[in-house]
Amino acid sequence: MSDTRTPAGVHPVDLGDGVHAFFTTGGGGVSPDPWATPAGGGLNLGLNVSDDADRVAVNRSLAAERLGAPVAFATQVHGDRVLELGPAERTRWAAHRPPASAGEADALVTAERGLGLGILVADCVPVLLADPVARVVGVAHAGRNGVLAGVVHRALDTLVARGADPARVRAAIGPAVCGKCYEVPAAMRDEVAAAEPATYATTNEGTPGLDLPAGVVAQLAARGVEATRVKRCTLEDPDLFSHRRASATGTTTGRQAGIIALI
Structure with missing residues (x-):
């Protein structure tokens, strides 16, 4: 990263030369309660x-300003579809009124310099991927269904098709609900853990849980990709948005993002 300053609402990560990447937090924007922190x-x-x-729109403009590039977002559906974006999308997202969505997908990939990719979360796992040598980056939204569907594998496959080498790919896993807090029915834990054993967890209350960030780390490791994990739990950290925390109090919450661009 070329700029060592940390703007408000940003948790930066280093994914190599020529790559600007960070996870947003809940603060630093213009939304009032219940979207404030x-x-x-x-x-x-x-x-x-x-x-x-x-x-x-103002908040997205602030995020783009902190990135130094327009940021494209998808309509996420908890699947494994990957969209590749290029010069045409950079033009559209740099417009005065950018589109609301690049389309339905849970992962985005680009080799276009100056086009940011964003993935929205509020407990699910945001994943940033970059091969700074091949000059290709991607983002993935890995919730429970995404881990089962292999969305991170699909995103990595798309990077490889663009010239990335898994041995060079650098990954960052952002804030998400942790295994100690993510309580699920025992049958659900068993289903997900059968597909990815690293997700098996027990909560602080001694009940069945899922550790989705650990599952994503394991999926990447199986492909030879080493990941940096930001160990902040969305449910426990009041400076982060959490759907589960908001639901427990009968309110709503916002969405933070993992954001990346080639610069």
């Missing part, structure tokens, strides 16, 4: 959480 106005980047669309 103890750190101040909320940097809610999601359009489907009842926040005002104009405020979300």
Whole structure:
């Protein structure tokens, strides 16, 4: 990363020369309660959480400003579809009124310099991928269904098709609900753990749980990719958005993002 300063609402990660990557937090934006955090106005980047669309547009502009490039987002459906974006998308997302979505997908990949990719989360696992030599980057949204569907594998396959080498790929796994907090029915834990044993967890209450970040680390390791993990639990950290925490109090919450671009 060429800029050592850390703007508000940003948790930076180093994925190599020529790559700018970070995870946003809940603060540093313009959204009021219930999308705000103890750190101040909320940097809610999601359009489907009842926040005002104009405020979300301002927040997305702030995120793009902190990246130094327009940021494209997809309509996420908890699947494994990957969209590849290029010069045409860079033009559209750099417009005064960018589109709301690049299309339905849970992973985005680009080799286009100056085009940011964003993935939205509020407990699920945001994954950033980069091969700084092949000059290709990607993002993936890995919730429970995404881990089962192998969305991270599909994203990595697309990077490889663009010239990436898994041995060179650098990955970062952002804040997500941890295995000690993500309680699920025993049958659900068994189903996911049968597909990826590293997800098997027990909560602080001694009940069945899922550790999705650990599962993503294992999936990447199986492909020869070493990942950096940001160990912040969305449920426990009030400066992060958490769907589970909001649901428990009968309210709504925002969406933070993993964001990456070639610079």
